[in-house]
Amino acid sequence: MGNTDTGCKVAFVGSECYPFVKTGGLGDVMYALPRALIREGCECRVILPLYACIKEQYKQQMKYIGSFMMDQTMEGRTFYVGIMELEMDGVTYDFIDNREFFDWGNPYTGLWEDIPKYCYFSKASLAALNYMEWYPDVIHCHDWQAALVPLYLKTKFWNCGLKKSKSMLTIHNLRFQGICGIEHLKYWSGLSDGLFDYPVLKYNEDEANMFKGGLAYADAITTVSATYAKEIQTPEFGEHLDAHLRYHAPRMRGIVNGIDTEIWDSSKDKLLAAPYDVSNVLEKKWENKEALREQLGLSRADGGKMMFGLVSRLTDQKGLDLVDAIMTRIMDGNTQVIVLGTGDPRYENAFRYYEDKYRGDVCAYISYNEALAHRIYAGTDAFLVPSLFEPCGLTQLIAMRYGTVPVVRETGGLKDTVLPYNAETGEGNGFTFTQYNPDSLLQAVNDAKTLFFTERQKWDAMVKRDMEKDVSWEQSAKQYLDFYRELMA
Numbered sequence: 084m085g086n087t088d089t090g091c092k093v094a095f096v097g098s099e100c101y102p103f104v105k106t107g108g109l110g111d112v113m114y115a116l117p118r119a120l121i122r123e124g125c126e127c128r129v130i131l132p133l134y135a136c137i138k139e140q141y142k143q144q145m146k147y148i149g150s151f152m153m154d155q156t157m158e159g160r161t162f163y164v165g166i167m168e169l170e171m172d173g174v175t176y177d178f179i180d181n182r183e184f185f186d187w188g189n190p191y192t193g194l195w196e197d198i199p200k201y202c203y204f205s206k207a208s209l210a211a212l213n214y215m216e217w218y219p220d221v222i223h224c225h226d227w228q229a230a231l232v233p234l235y236l237k238t239k240f241w242n243c244g245l246k247k248s249k250s251m252l253t254i255h256n257l258r259f260q261g262i263c264g265i266e267h268l269k270y271w272s273g274l275s276d277g278l279f280d281y282p283v284l285k286y287n288e289d290e291a292n293m294f295k296g297g298l299a300y301a302d303a304i305t306t307v308s309a310t311y312a313k314e315i316q317t318p319e320f321g322e323h324l325d326a327h328l329r330y331h332a333p334r335m336r337g338i339v340n341g342i343d344t345e346i347w348d349s350s351k352d353k354l355l356a357a358p359y360d361v362s363n364v365l366e367k368k369w370e371n372k373e374a375l376r377e378q379l380g381l382s383r384a385d386g387g388k389m390m391f392g393l394v395s396r397l398t399d400q401k402g403l404d405l406v407d408a409i410m411t412r413i414m415d416g417n418t419q420v421i422v423l424g425t426g427d428p429r430y431e432n433a434f435r436y437y438e439d440k441y442r443g444d445v446c447a448y449i450s451y452n453e454a455l456a457h458r459i460y461a462g463t464d465a466f467l468v469p470s471l472f473e474p475c476g477l478t479q480l481i482a483m484r485y486g487t488v489p490v491v492r493e494t495g496g497l498k499d500t501v502l503p504y505n506a507e508t509g510e511g512n513g514f515t516f517t518q519y520n521p522d523s524l525l526q527a528v529n530d531a532k533t534l535f536f537t538e539r540q541k542w543d544a545m546v547k548r549d550m551e552k553d554v555s556w557e558q559s560a561k562q563y564l565d566f567y568r569e570l571m572a
């Protein structure tokens with residue numbers, strides 16, 4: 084148990100949070116970080132939209148806290164703000180209720196509708212805190228959807244109970260910034276003309292950028308790994324905001340994500356055919372692998388095949404063009420590949436094609452499926468994460484936790500969390516490559532195969548080392564807490 088005298092009150096504001104709504108790593112972080120901070124003695128609230136797509140079982144547990152009307156837009160139109168609350172394991176979740184904005188999408192719709200939705204949500208989050216008279220030391224905002232919070236805090240809310248609250252904005256993925264026509268954002272945000280200038284919201288002659296404005300106004304900026312914090316200050320990774328980020332870099336820090344080690348606990352994971360820990364991983368992984376083959380209809384004729392897993396959004400970011408380019412060279416009769424993901428039809432169709440071509444050895448499961456993801460992390464031998472860029476990446480952390488050796492590109496958090504295997508010293512957690520090209524990925528895959536098939540003892544030692552690596556939130560939560568305290572001082 085950590086120190087309980089910190090008195091640090093933190094409100095999290097973001098667009099998704101497991102288990103209510105999750106499309107990627109942001110949802111995991113919004114779930115796990117508040118829990119880790121509570122263990123460090125913090126008080127945490129998480130503010131989320133009450134999307135229609137949230138499961139009924141959660142909606143039924145919510146209680147009504149209150150409601151009020153809030154002015155939004157340049158014309159001062161008023162909108163209903165309801166607050167529904169639910170408590171889970173010491174964290175309070177406040178859901179902002181407004182059916183006009185949150186009845187569509189899964190949870191996102193399209194940028195044109197999402198911009199008004201998240202303008203409203205950012206302002207309503209602060210209005211809700213004010214209404215509840217819960218004044219946090221730090222309002223920790225996540226990604227572009229919550230990026231207007233620092234601006235509202237320093238303008239519309241400068242003279243209320245929130246005036247002492249500091250804002251922190253975390254970049255989970257700089258690719259998505261909330262860019263739209265200046266007039267569209269001016270109208271929906273209701274923010275004053277003065278903020279639509281180049282140092283803040285103005286992006287180019289015609290467009291405004293919500294993330295850019297938030298980064299300018301936040302008291303502190305973080306991103307989810309030290310390497311990504313450096314990368315985004317370069318034109319290659321900066322998504323056209325590199326100069327802006329270099330300017331604001333003195334307020335920016337990189338803190339790597341962890342994973343929730345209660346959700347991702349192979350010894351208690353009820354979704355697995357054979358739960359295991361580091362003492363029996365080798366035999367149990369075998370059982371999980373066989374069960375996975377059975378479930379997915381993969382061939383069991385030759386049990387000695389090496390199995391690669393890939394669980395991902397199927398988008399350009401994830402390096403899937405490299406996988407596509409080497410699939411025919413990976414499939415050598417001794418290899419099986421399982422892909423779980425949805426996204427760009429180009430990749431969905433490519434993997435369906437390989438499933439057909441290598442029937443029995445390739446499975447393309449084009450879907451979002453939490454339970455299957457657990458079984459893939461447990462049942463595969465190696466795990467592919469060849470991303471073009473990766474702010475932190477959680478799948479390589481989960482894979483290691485489950486004793487599955489990652490094969491990753493050395494970028495962002497992948498570089499910070501996977502130490503390359505060193506044949507001389509026998510150290511390392513996985514196989515890595517640096518240049519973004521198919522041959523480099525193939526080399527890393529082949530190195531993994533060579534160790535797996537020819538030096539199994541060394542492979543097995545790496546499996547155990549990976550399971551014992553600390554990928555929990557504890558260290559990272561402490562770093563966030565230090566940063567909060569610096570802001571409060």
Ligand code: ADP
Pocket residue numbers: 106107108109111394395396423424425450451452453456475476477478479
């Ligand atoms: P990103 O946030 O860029 O999507 P991360 O690696 O940070 O990538 O987080 C991805 C999270 O989403 C992981 O928890 C991963 O297991 C999960 N995930 C991704 N795709 C799927 C899927 N098709 N089915 C189940 N879980 C998925």
